[in-house]
Amino acid sequence: MALLEIEDLEVEFPNRHGTLTALRGINFTLDESERLGIVGESGAGKSMAAFAILNLISEPGRISKGRIVFEGRDLAKLDEEEIRAIRGDRISMIFQDPMMTLNPVLTVGVQMIETLKAHRDISDEDARKLALARLREVQIPSPEARLDAYPHELSGGLRQRVVIAIALLSDPAIIIADEPTTALDVTIQAEVLALLLALCRDHATALILITHDLAVVSQITERIIVMYAGSIVEAGATRQIIDTPQHPYTIGLIAALPEQNAPGQPLNQIRGSMPSLNNIPPGCAFAPRCDYATDICHRIVPNLTTAHGQSVACHHAGQLQPQESVRDTERAVS
Amino acid sequence: MSDTTQSAPGPLSRLLASDIFYRFRRDPVAIVSATIVLLFVLAAALAPLIAPQNPYDLTQLDIMDSEVPPFWQEQGDPRFLLGSDHQGRDMLSTILYGTGLSLIIGVFAVLLQAFLGVSIGLIAGYNGGRIDAFFMRLADIQLSLSTLMIAIIALAVFQAAFGSELYQDLAIIMLILVIGIAEWPQYARTVRASVLAERSKEYVDAARVIGLPRSRIMIRHILPNTLSPVLVISTVQVAEAIIAEASLSFLGLGMPVTQPSLGSLIRSGFEYIFSGSWWITIIPSIVLVVLILALNLLGDWLRDALNPRLYSRR
Numbered sequence: 001m002a003l004l005e006i007e008d009l010e011v012e013f014p015n016r017h018g019t020l021t022a023l024r025g026i027n028f029t030l031d032e033s034e035r036l037g038i039v040g041e042s043g044a045g046k047s048m049a050a051f052a053i054l055n056l057i058s059e060p061g062r063i064s065k066g067r068i069v070f071e072g073r074d075l076a077k078l079d080e081e082e083i084r085a086i087r088g089d090r091i092s093m094i095f096q097d098p099m100m101t102l103n104p105v106l107t108v109g110v111q112m113i114e115t116l117k118a119h120r121d122i123s124d125e126d127a128r129k130l131a132l133a134r135l136r137e138v139q140i141p142s143p144e145a146r147l148d149a150y151p152h153e154l155s156g157g158l159r160q161r162v163v164i165a166i167a168l169l170s171d172p173a174i175i176i177a178d179e180p181t182t183a184l185d186v187t188i189q190a191e192v193l194a195l196l197l198a199l200c201r202d203h204a205t206a207l208i209l210i211t212h213d214l215a216v217v218s219q220i221t222e223r224i225i226v227m228y229a230g231s232i233v234e235a236g237a238t239r240q241i242i243d244t245p246q247h248p249y250t251i252g253l254i255a256a257l258p259e260q261n262a263p264g265q266p267l268n269q270i271r272g273s274m275p276s277l278n279n280i281p282p283g284c285a286f287a288p289r290c291d292y293a294t295d296i297c298h299r300i301v302p303n304l305t306t307a308h309g310q311s312v313a314c315h316h317a318g319q320l321q322p323q324e325s326v327r328d329t330e331r332a333v334s
Numbered sequence: 335m336s337d338t339t340q341s342a343p344g345p346l347s348r349l350l351a352s353d354i355f356y357r358f359r360r361d362p363v364a365i366v367s368a369t370i371v372l373l374f375v376l377a378a379a380l381a382p383l384i385a386p387q388n389p390y391d392l393t394q395l396d397i398m399d400s401e402v403p404p405f406w407q408e409q410g411d412p413r414f415l416l417g418s419d420h421q422g423r424d425m426l427s428t429i430l431y432g433t434g435l436s437l438i439i440g441v442f443a444v445l446l447q448a449f450l451g452v453s454i455g456l457i458a459g460y461n462g463g464r465i466d467a468f469f470m471r472l473a474d475i476q477l478s479l480s481t482l483m484i485a486i487i488a489l490a491v492f493q494a495a496f497g498s499e500l501y502q503d504l505a506i507i508m509l510i511l512v513i514g515i516a517e518w519p520q521y522a523r524t525v526r527a528s529v530l531a532e533r534s535k536e537y538v539d540a541a542r543v544i545g546l547p548r549s550r551i552m553i554r555h556i557l558p559n560t561l562s563p564v565l566v567i568s569t570v571q572v573a574e575a576i577i578a579e580a581s582l583s584f585l586g587l588g589m590p591v592t593q594p595s596l597g598s599l600i601r602s603g604f605e606y607i608f609s610g611s612w613w614i615t616i617i618p619s620i621v622l623v624v625l626i627l628a629l630n631l632l633g634d635w636l637r638d639a640l641n642p643r644l645y646s647r648r
Binding site: 088089 | 462463535536537539540541542543544545546547550554555558559
């Protein structure tokens with residue numbers, strides 16, 4: 001049985017224009033110690049999905065439909081007290097900017113011990129020992145000294161390691177990492193990703209990696225979900241998605257990777273931008289930007305259909321020859 | 335920031351090494367005003383030891399010594415360095431004791447203000463919505479009535495209801511309560527504004543993700559991050575509270591004549607100013623002005639020192 005099962009999740013924000021649906025019909029599962037990537041542009045709903053799992057959607061947003069089943073319980077229906085026991089203990093989260101996620105006025109040690117004490121009966125001394133052990137695990141040099149340091153005394157890379165150590169503290173079943181390396185520079189990025197991957201393997205922890213960087217996802221995850229305008233447009237095994245993307249949006253994303261371009265040539269991009277959630281076009285949300293869109297795309301919302309383990313929400317799924325077309329343009333360009 | 339790898343230094347060496355202390359040392363105005371405030375506090379605390387006379391002890395008073403001018407004047411008496419008032423009380427002793435009373439009332443009233451204001455600001459800012467709207471409208475209403483007006487009404491009603499005998503015994507507590515309660519909106523507004531800014535920061539989300547309870551997030555995570563403006567307004571508020579107490583005493587609603595604060599001293603001498611005994615009013619007034627000025631200058635300095643945006647200017 002899957003560790004986490006999300007069924008038909010919908011998140012709404014009432015506003016003055018009526019109701020804005022930030023997530024619609026999200027379905028996915030996560031197995032134990034599986035690594036899942038969620039990819040999409042800014043505003044596609046990636047982070048919203050993560051926050052929804054922990055029931056942390058800020059007011060006035062709310063989960064209006066669907067179930068989030070974790071260890072046999074529906075997280076969407078738990079009360080504040082019950083969900084709090086799960087947050088940070090069974091499911092923990094790593095945020096994008098380590099400059100912002102640590103409280104500037106508390107030492108690293110205080111923040112780690114506090115996390116432990118929030119969930120279990122543990123003496124300060126034991127908590128400190130465990131915190132030290134975790135700091136060692138994330139390869140922080142001279143961890144004893146770091147424990148008494150304030151966040152501003154640490155570099156960005158070190159801080160993100162501290163954040164990872166905090167996320168690992170209570171040996172969670174799932175770690176949700178929301179763009180964990182976006183705020184770091186490239187060399188540190190690779191180190192932190194490698195560390196995260198190694199830790200998840202060692203602890204058999206499931207990972208949900210949220211990012212807009214397909215390269216990052218392809219290195220780390222086993223499965224990928226591609227989101228667009230609050231819906232899942234494509235899902236499948238990482239290799240499958242990278243090698244044979246079916247949805248025009250995924251094809252566009254892959255074509256947009258700098259690696260796909262010859263040096264000196266302008267980068268490929270998907271024209272236009274994502275529609276505002278206030279006026280999602282009827283039919284396929286991606287249709288206005290899609291090179292392959294036909295009449296039906298503008299009228300009818302495509303369903304997510306699965307073939308060979310790969311799910312695609314496109315009327316023309318399977319009819320496109322994406323790899324060829326990408327390669328063709330590439331050749332033509334170079 | 336260079337000694338980060340050493341083990342934690344003690345609180346004192348930490349303070350001495352801090353930016354704040356460095357800026358303090360380089361600012362003569364801050365040093366002078368802090369010294370003045372410190373001297374006042376020490377003098378007031380040690381009043382029973384250093385004052386030549388106990389002004390509360392009626393047996394030590396002699397009406398024949400009344401209205402002796404300060405020592406540098408012709409009829410001055412070395413026993414009364416700063417002269418004496420119309421009851422023969424030594425002005426120096428009375429001022430020392432009175433400064434103590436003024437400071438006690440100022441500090442405790444501000445503690446009460448801060449406690450009320452910070453709690454309300456924190457709750458209003460963190461919860462938002464109706465709770466926020468309710469408390470902030472309450473603050474608006476309170477601010478539209480002046481502190482003095484509220485205090486005069488409250489104290490006059492209390493005096494009328496319970497008689498002035500009881501009032502004299504409870505004057506200190508009443509003044510602390512009235513000034514403390516009347517001024518909470520200053521704190522509430524300041525704290526709420528900082529809480530609103532802090533609440534949207536990621537470390538608060540992170541604390542929620544960790545699974546900490548609301549109360550702990552509010553008190554342990556947000557509150558310490560809002561304290562520097564609180565510290566700044568506190569110095570100014572102490573000055574304000576001392577002025578409020580002095581004004582009330584001057585109006586006859588504050589400390590009784592038998593237990594005079596600076597304000598009631600100024601008032602009691604005011605009646606004699608035209609008969610030539612100027613020192614009974616003027617000397618406590620100077621003390622009051624110097625104390626308030628020192629507190630305000632200290633507050634100004636603190637505001638500049640705690641505001642990183644002003645760092646580069648000096």
